[in-house]
Amino acid sequence: MTAVPTTSSGTSTRYDRLILPDRVHGSLYTDPAIFAEELAKIWHTTWVFVGHESEVPQPNDYVRKKLAMQDVVMTRDKDGEVHLLLNRCAHRGNQVCDDQKGNSSSFRCPYHGWTFRNTGELLGYPYNKGYGGKNKLELGMGRVPRVASYQGFVFGSFAADGPSLEEHLGAAAGEIDRLVGLSPEGSVSLTAGWLQHKTRANWKLLAENETDGYHPQFVHGSIFGVTGSPIGALYSDASTAVTRNLGGGHSENDLRPEFRGFDEPMRWFGTTPDRVPDYVARMEAAYGDDARRRLVEGAPHVMVFPNLFIAEIQVFNIQPVATGECVQYSTAVQLDGAPELNRRMVSQSIGSVGPAGMLLADDTEMYERNQRGVEALQPEWLEVSRGLVRERVDEDGFTIGAATDETGMRGFWKHYKSLMEA
Amino acid sequence: MTETAAPLAASAATTARPSTEGAGPLGPVPDGWTRAEVEDFLYREARLADENEYDAWEALWTDDALYWVPAGGPGTDPLSEVSIIFDNRNRIATRMKQVRTGKRYAQAPPSHLRRVVGNVELLGGRPNHAGGVDLEVGANFLAVESKPRGNELWAGRTTYRLRRQPGPDGAAEIRLAFKKVVLVDNDKPVPTLAFLV
Incomplete structure (x- = not known):
C-alpha cells in the first residue's frame, strides 16, 4: 500500500494532497481509514x-x-x-x-x-x-x-437533511428519462432478478471504469472479435461519441453522435425494425414523430454517483463490502410494454454480465488485478489526465471529452473530494 | 464496463424455450445404460473441464445442448430471469471461441482446477425433441479453483442429460444434451466463474 503523502503546506486539506486535477493517489483505494471515512461521508450521507x-x-x-x-x-x-x-x-x-x-x-x-x-x-x-x-x-x-x-428507481439517504433526490441526480435524471422513454408505456421494471458478483476490488475502481471508453477495445477485444461486434468502434480513436461530465459525480458515454450518424432505428439494440415490429408500432403510437429519434439514439450509458450504473440494457448496483471488496448486482432492464425486447434483454444480459459474463468477468478481472497493482509502492499515483488536452464545454455547459477520455473520472473525483471534505 | 446493448450476435442469443425444460415427470431409466459407462463419462467431462481441454470438452455436447447455471436458487424460468450461465449450443461455441483467443482475461491465465464428482444417481428418462429418451443423471461436485486472487471452493448439484448418438466414425457414443449446475451459494454474491463448471 502506498502511504498517504504528507506536505509541509499548512493550508491544503488531506484530500487536496490525494486528489489532483490530473492524478489521484493510490492510498484512496487501499487505506482502511479512507474507506471508513467514505462510509460516513458518502454511503451514509448521500443518496444511494x-x-x-x-x-x-x-x-x-x-x-x-x-x-x-x-x-x-x-x-x-x-x-x-x-x-x-x-x-x-x-x-x-x-x-x-x-x-x-x-x-x-x-x-x-x-x-x-x-x-x-x-x-x-x-x-x-x-x-x-x-x-x-x-x-x-x-x-x-x-x-x-x-x-x-x-422513475421507479429507489434511493435512500441516511442524512435526515440534505439535497433532494432531484438535486442529487441533476442532469443524470435526464439519462434515466431517456431509458424509460424507450418503453411505449414510459416506464421500466427491474423484475428479472439480480446476479450477485463478488469483486475483490475497491468500489471506486468500478465507478471510474463504468464510463471509461478507453478500455473496451483491450479488455473486451476477445468477445468483440469472435462475435464480430461493432461495439468496439464506438470507443475507437475515430469515434464521434463523447464522454460527458454531468456534474455531481455523474458521467456518461454519449453514443448518440455515432447512432445519429448511422440513422438506423434499433441499431443500438443490434437489430432492425422489421424484427421487432410490434415494439416499433407501439413506440410510434406512444410517441408519434419522436419515436424514430428514440429508436435511433437508443439507451443511455450513464454512471450515477456513487453506485447506479445504467449500461443501455443492464442496470448495475454497486455496494462496498471492505476497502478491497465490493459486490456488483446486475439485472436486465425490462421495458414495460415491450415483450419482444425483454426476453432478448434477459438473454443478452446473461451472456454479458455477472460472474460468468463474457464482458463483465473480464472487467472484474481488471478490477481485481488493479486492486493488487495499487498495493505496489511505486509509482504512488494513478493517472486521470487523458483528454485534458482536448476537453471542451458543450452547448449545455457540460465538460465533454472524446469517447476514450477520462473526463468522467475527473468529474467523479471532483464530487468525491467535495463530499469527503464536507 | 461499457456494455452496449448487443455484444453477442443474434445467433448467439438464447431466447428459444428449451425443449428439454419443463417436459413433465421423469420416465423410467431407459434401457441400455450401465452405471460404469455413465460414471466414466461424467469423470471424463470433469477432467476435460479441469484441464481446460476446450476442444474435447466442447465436442461432448449435442447440437441442441443447454448449459445452465441458475442464480438466486434452484432456477425458475431462465427466459424471464437472469442466470449465471444459460447457453445454447451457439453460445457455448461463442464462449469457447472467446477463451481460445487467450485474451479472455478472466481465464487467462487459466484457473488451476480439480473437482470431485460423487453421489452419482441414474434418475430416469427424459423424452427429447428428436423422439428419443435421454438419461437423466444427478451428481454432487466439489471443486477447488486456484487463481492469483486466491483459492475458491465451489460446490453444487449437477443434473446431466446424456444421449447415445452416432459419433464421427459411425459407432454410438455418449453425448451431453443438458447440464444444469445449482451452486450451493447461488443466492449469495459469488466471485468470477470463468472456468468450465
Whole structure:
C-alpha cells in the first residue's frame, strides 16, 4: 500500500494532497481509514441507489437489499408507500427478516417474538406485563430516514437533511428519462432478478471504469472479435461519441453522435425494425414523430454517483463490502410494454454480465488485478489526465471529452473530494 | 464496463424455450445404460473441464445442448430471469471461441482446477425433441479453483442429460444434451466463474 503523502503546506486539506486535477493517489483505494471515512461521508450521507419499485409491486411486498454494508428491507406498505427498514429488532438487535423476499404486513423477530409493521412501527411484544402492559414502548425498527424514487428507481439517504433526490441526480435524471422513454408505456421494471458478483476490488475502481471508453477495445477485444461486434468502434480513436461530465459525480458515454450518424432505428439494440415490429408500432403510437429519434439514439450509458450504473440494457448496483471488496448486482432492464425486447434483454444480459459474463468477468478481472497493482509502492499515483488536452464545454455547459477520455473520472473525483471534505 | 446493448450476435442469443425444460415427470431409466459407462463419462467431462481441454470438452455436447447455471436458487424460468450461465449450443461455441483467443482475461491465465464428482444417481428418462429418451443423471461436485486472487471452493448439484448418438466414425457414443449446475451459494454474491463448471 502506498502511504498517504504528507506536505509541509499548512493550508491544503488531506484530500487536496490525494486528489489532483490530473492524478489521484493510490492510498484512496487501499487505506482502511479512507474507506471508513467514505462510509460516513458518502454511503451514509448521500443518496444511494437501493432497488426499484417494481421489485415490490404489491402492497405488503418486501425484498432484502444492501445499502453499503447495511442489511435493509425494502417494503411497500398497505397504502403503497415504499420504506427502507434496517433489519434489526429494536429489542436486542436480532435480525428480524430472514427471507430474501415475500409478502407480509409485519415482521416477527424470532428471538423474543416482537412484531413490527412493515413501516417499522412496533406492533407488539409478548408477555407485555413485563413492560407495564401494551403500547408502553416507543420503539421501532431503524429506518433509512429519507427514501425517494425517480422513475421507479429507489434511493435512500441516511442524512435526515440534505439535497433532494432531484438535486442529487441533476442532469443524470435526464439519462434515466431517456431509458424509460424507450418503453411505449414510459416506464421500466427491474423484475428479472439480480446476479450477485463478488469483486475483490475497491468500489471506486468500478465507478471510474463504468464510463471509461478507453478500455473496451483491450479488455473486451476477445468477445468483440469472435462475435464480430461493432461495439468496439464506438470507443475507437475515430469515434464521434463523447464522454460527458454531468456534474455531481455523474458521467456518461454519449453514443448518440455515432447512432445519429448511422440513422438506423434499433441499431443500438443490434437489430432492425422489421424484427421487432410490434415494439416499433407501439413506440410510434406512444410517441408519434419522436419515436424514430428514440429508436435511433437508443439507451443511455450513464454512471450515477456513487453506485447506479445504467449500461443501455443492464442496470448495475454497486455496494462496498471492505476497502478491497465490493459486490456488483446486475439485472436486465425490462421495458414495460415491450415483450419482444425483454426476453432478448434477459438473454443478452446473461451472456454479458455477472460472474460468468463474457464482458463483465473480464472487467472484474481488471478490477481485481488493479486492486493488487495499487498495493505496489511505486509509482504512488494513478493517472486521470487523458483528454485534458482536448476537453471542451458543450452547448449545455457540460465538460465533454472524446469517447476514450477520462473526463468522467475527473468529474467523479471532483464530487468525491467535495463530499469527503464536507 | 461499457456494455452496449448487443455484444453477442443474434445467433448467439438464447431466447428459444428449451425443449428439454419443463417436459413433465421423469420416465423410467431407459434401457441400455450401465452405471460404469455413465460414471466414466461424467469423470471424463470433469477432467476435460479441469484441464481446460476446450476442444474435447466442447465436442461432448449435442447440437441442441443447454448449459445452465441458475442464480438466486434452484432456477425458475431462465427466459424471464437472469442466470449465471444459460447457453445454447451457439453460445457455448461463442464462449469457447472467446477463451481460445487467450485474451479472455478472466481465464487467462487459466484457473488451476480439480473437482470431485460423487453421489452419482441414474434418475430416469427424459423424452427429447428428436423422439428419443435421454438419461437423466444427478451428481454432487466439489471443486477447488486456484487463481492469483486466491483459492475458491465451489460446490453444487449437477443434473446431466446424456444421449447415445452416432459419433464421427459411425459407432454410438455418449453425448451431453443438458447440464444444469445449482451452486450451493447461488443466492449469495459469488466471485468470477470463468472456468468450465
